[in-house]
Amino acid sequence: MNSLPSGRPWRYDVALSFAGGDRNYVENVARALKSQGISCFYDADEEVALWGQHLAEVLPDIYMRQAAVVIVFVSASYARSDWTRLERRAALAEAVRQKREYVLPVRFDDTPLPGLISDLVSVRASGRSPEQLASLILAKLQGLDLLGRSHAGRDEAAGQPSSQSPVATAPNQLPRNPDKFTGRAAEMSELDQIAAEAADQKQPGVCLLSGMPSVGKTSLAVHWSCGRTTLFPDGQLYINLNGFGSGRPSGPSRVLHDFLTALGVAPAGIPQNLHARAALYRSIVSDSRMLVVLDNSASYAQIEHLLPASRQSFTVVTSRLHLSALVVNENAVRVNIEPFDLSAAMTFLEKIVGHDRVIVETEAASELARRAHGLPLALRTYGTLLASNPTMTFRSINDELSDTPTLDSLDQDGNSPEGARQSLNWSYGKLSVHAAAMLRAIGLHPGPEISSSAAAAAAGVKVANARRSLRQLSSASLLSEVADGRYRLHDLISNFADEKARIDMDLSDRSSTEDRIAMWYLHSANAADVLIAPQRRRISLDHIERPDGTLAFSTRAEAIEWCDGELSNIGDVAARIAARQRHEMTWRFGVVLWNYFYLRKSFEEWVHLSQLGVLAGQKLGDPEALFQSLNGLASAHRHQHRLAEAVTYFREALSLRDQIDDWSISWLVNNLAETVRGLGDHEEALDLYREAIRIADDGGDTWSKGCFLTNIGEAYAQLGDYDAAISSYQAALPLRRIHDHRYGEGWTYNDLGEAFQAQGRHRDALAAYETSLSLRRQVNDRYGEAWTLHNIATVKREQGRMQEARSLFEQALERRRLIGDRWGVARTADQLANLERSSENAAAAREFWREALGIYSEVDLERARIVNGLLNELEP
Numbered sequence: 001m002n003s004l005p006s007g008r009p010w011r012y013d014v015a016l017s018f019a020g021g022d023r024n025y026v027e028n029v030a031r032a033l034k035s036q037g038i039s040c041f042y043d044a045d046e047e048v049a050l051w052g053q054h055l056a057e058v059l060p061d062i063y064m065r066q067a068a069v070v071i072v073f074v075s076a077s078y079a080r081s082d083w084t085r086l087e088r089r090a091a092l093a094e095a096v097r098q099k100r101e102y103v104l105p106v107r108f109d110d111t112p113l114p115g116l117i118s119d120l121v122s123v124r125a126s127g128r129s130p131e132q133l134a135s136l137i138l139a140k141l142q143g144l145d146l147l148g149r150s151h152a153g154r155d156e157a158a159g160q161p162s163s164q165s166p167v168a169t170a171p172n173q174l175p176r177n178p179d180k181f182t183g184r185a186a187e188m189s190e191l192d193q194i195a196a197e198a199a200d201q202k203q204p205g206v207c208l209l210s211g212m213p214s215v216g217k218t219s220l221a222v223h224w225s226c227g228r229t230t231l232f233p234d235g236q237l238y239i240n241l242n243g244f245g246s247g248r249p250s251g252p253s254r255v256l257h258d259f260l261t262a263l264g265v266a267p268a269g270i271p272q273n274l275h276a277r278a279a280l281y282r283s284i285v286s287d288s289r290m291l292v293v294l295d296n297s298a299s300y301a302q303i304e305h306l307l308p309a310s311r312q313s314f315t316v317v318t319s320r321l322h323l324s325a326l327v328v329n330e331n332a333v334r335v336n337i338e339p340f341d342l343s344a345a346m347t348f349l350e351k352i353v354g355h356d357r358v359i360v361e362t363e364a365a366s367e368l369a370r371r372a373h374g375l376p377l378a379l380r381t382y383g384t385l386l387a388s389n390p391t392m393t394f395r396s397i398n399d400e401l402s403d404t405p406t407l408d409s410l411d412q413d414g415n416s417p418e419g420a421r422q423s424l425n426w427s428y429g430k431l432s433v434h435a436a437a438m439l440r441a442i443g444l445h446p447g448p449e450i451s452s453s454a455a456a457a458a459a460g461v462k463v464a465n466a467r468r469s470l471r472q473l474s475s476a477s478l479l480s481e482v483a484d485g486r487y488r489l490h491d492l493i494s495n496f497a498d499e500k501a502r503i504d505m506d507l508s509d510r511s512s513t514e515d516r517i518a519m520w521y522l523h524s525a526n527a528a529d530v531l532i533a534p535q536r537r538r539i540s541l542d543h544i545e546r547p548d549g550t551l552a553f554s555t556r557a558e559a560i561e562w563c564d565g566e567l568s569n570i571g572d573v574a575a576r577i578a579a580r581q582r583h584e585m586t587w588r589f590g591v592v593l594w595n596y597f598y599l600r601k602s603f604e605e606w607v608h609l610s611q612l613g614v615l616a617g618q619k620l621g622d623p624e625a626l627f628q629s630l631n632g633l634a635s636a637h638r639h640q641h642r643l644a645e646a647v648t649y650f651r652e653a654l655s656l657r658d659q660i661d662d663w664s665i666s667w668l669v670n671n672l673a674e675t676v677r678g679l680g681d682h683e684e685a686l687d688l689y690r691e692a693i694r695i696a697d698d699g700g701d702t703w704s705k706g707c708f709l710t711n712i713g714e715a716y717a718q719l720g721d722y723d724a725a726i727s728s729y730q731a732a733l734p735l736r737r738i739h740d741h742r743y744g745e746g747w748t749y750n751d752l753g754e755a756f757q758a759q760g761r762h763r764d765a766l767a768a769y770e771t772s773l774s775l776r777r778q779v780n781d782r783y784g785e786a787w788t789l790h791n792i793a794t795v796k797r798e799q800g801r802m803q804e805a806r807s808l809f810e811q812a813l814e815r816r817r818l819i820g821d822r823w824g825v826a827r828t829a830d831q832l833a834n835l836e837r838s839s840e841n842a843a844a845a846r847e848f849w850r851e852a853l854g855i856y857s858e859v860d861l862e863r864a865r866i867v868n869g870l871l872n873e874l875e876p
Helices: 020-035 041-048 055-065 078-082 084-099 130-143 185-200 217-226 252-262 274-284 300-306 326-328 342-353 354-361 362-371 376-388 394-402 409-413 419-432 431-442 453-459 461-476 491-504 507-532 554-581 583-592 594-600 604-619 623-639 641-656 664-678 682-698 702-718 722-738 743-757 764-776 782-798 803-819 822-838 840-857 861-874
Strands: 012-019 067-074 103-107 205-210 237-240 291-295 314-319 333-336 449-451 482-483 486-488
Touching: 012 020, 012 055, 012 084, 012 130, 020 041, 020 067, 020 078, 020 130, 055 067, 055 084, 055 274, 055 486, 055 583, 055 722, 067 078, 067 084, 067 130, 084 103, 103 130, 185 205, 185 217, 185 314, 205 354, 205 419, 217 237, 217 291, 217 314, 252 274, 252 461, 252 604, 274 300, 291 300, 300 326, 333 782, 342 362, 342 376, 354 362, 362 376, 362 394, 376 394, 419 491, 419 554, 431 453, 431 461, 431 491, 449 453, 449 554, 453 461, 453 486, 453 507, 461 482, 461 486, 482 554, 491 507, 507 554, 507 583, 507 594, 554 583, 554 594, 554 604, 554 722, 583 594, 583 604, 583 623, 594 604, 604 623, 623 641, 623 664, 641 664, 641 782, 641 840, 664 682, 664 702, 702 743, 722 764, 743 782, 764 782, 782 822, 803 822, 822 840, 822 861, 840 861
Parallel strands: 012 067, 067 103, 205 314, 205 333, 237 291, 291 314
Antiparallel strands: 449 486, 482 486
């Protein structure tokens, strides 16, 4: 019996798989297990957590990666259930990979169970009470040495770091180190001690900085982190989770997407569901010395999947809340951040205003510090204005504050500390007319950060004028410049600015401001799309006003980078205008970003914007809006391999074709063909491809026709009709060249090579592959380059040129690891293992097959069984 690696984290000690008809007995087993301290997955206890999730994605992850063992309750009803079949297949695949007692059957009867090995020993439920069975399970866990290793909220880090660590350079996402940072010596020392103790104990360290708003939690976290980067040479990840900001809080799936991107994983290599993303993230950083800063968290659920499992990593969390679940489940150490005492407040003022001015007015300065209640935000606000006005005195500020209300309407929720609110009211009164108008305008911007160009659009001014106002706001410490021309508002100031906008602006002005913000993002996103996919036709925005400062991009890379940075803001802006019933703009967001989404696979925002678009189209009664938005929603589901749902949305969109005159009908028909082919209906797929080609022909759309001919060729090849496939590919190639579509031409040549190879025409295949490889390198298509290298290697192997084949496979594997193409890694490692076995290098073959098996166990259970059998044959 093989034991597991020490310290391996699970969410549950036990997962229970059973049919609904056996629930009464199983529920009592679950209660008995939990009473003995055993963490247990029992579906009824996870009702809230499972609410709204796709069970077809969640259940396999639970039964493959989140439990130390799975208890299968065998009965006649269990054998008939579709859901238990899904659970059982996942558990059996994991049992194959782990090669130990992972699936433990408990029988209510003798019903044969497909997939369950006939000699797998079971125990009987009959004659045993639920409590007795729970004691038996406890004894089994103890015998396997599996108790005490589960960590609620953590997922298993699947896979081998060597094959999934694509980091080329260590990420450094920390914001700028706060200037004039003062005091906090005790807290800094406590952070150092917590980090050192975690390192000594070789366990992941987590520190929670909690405290009231504006007390300086973020400044402390960033300042400490910036001074400790050498302790974490593998990188520093940072995210503002916006738990208490004006926009949408950042969900863990989206954050993991951004973290994985920062760690070097290509979009195609990022898994689609939350748990798989978390597993890949933990796998990549499993041996890394990484610092992770999770700022402004609102809940444990928001961060539980973002915690690295590496024993050399350290995480700093900031929150207004105590997050007791984080402390209990992750052994986090809480450090409460209190306001400055008088001495520290005076020192802070000295750093901002200067020692001499504080000494001259010590008593008045002390009074101002007390008025600020020791809050750094308030102290900085007063001090910054004093520093910029040499003739202003502490006494004059105190006199003015005596006549300034301490509280206003925003204090009623208890989230606006008295000193901070008073300082903001006072500072707002000192702003120029233009700066005050700018603060109100950006207060209506829903995201936590804004660029100077977007701010100009919000305020309805030229960009140069906007920058002057933004500099004044920055000088007054009402916002901070986080990068050149990009600003962030503290969440308290953002709420204050939003309130001032609603008090000091009439409804018409507010509506115009929010419209300008939306129009700026919409036109800028459209400008980015022109460079991302210049050959594609696009919807018209002619009737939507284009604000001053709307961006233009010089390169495709610049356009993609802008979309990456603004995607969260775009989602917030679209949701805001949808709520305001601005349907004409709402539906267009998902459409102008279609090509970006196709490239980046940002599924959450793709679905979010498409759903908003569908609702907007329904409200408008606009067939085009509905058609385009349903197409986007279907495409997002297709690329997540949720094919049945995708077909439903595609067909709903297609039902509108007679009501619109739109170029994209051909693409929707093509996408539907791709989807039904994925579901195995090849005849309908061929009919749909032919229809897409006909529509493109009728419209003179040769660019699309080249794509569709390639796709129908792939369908013919899948059916074994290689002559028809070759004919289609050869018809597509001149159309690809007409449009200088080298990316598509590279794919077509690769497909042509595969068809030639299937016919045994090795020379023709190599010629096509070499052309494909050259084209792919010209356009920096690393994913396609690796694919074609793999194919060339297979031809060399078939020709008996084993050394050349090995070298090419190794090149392909290196590139696939680098870009995070996990399926590709498995395929190429599998082929290399076969080569090594034929060369009687059993040790190398085992290593490659183990690497492949870790991935096949998630994506191809049948191949996983075969590879596991091959590994067993090679065991010494």
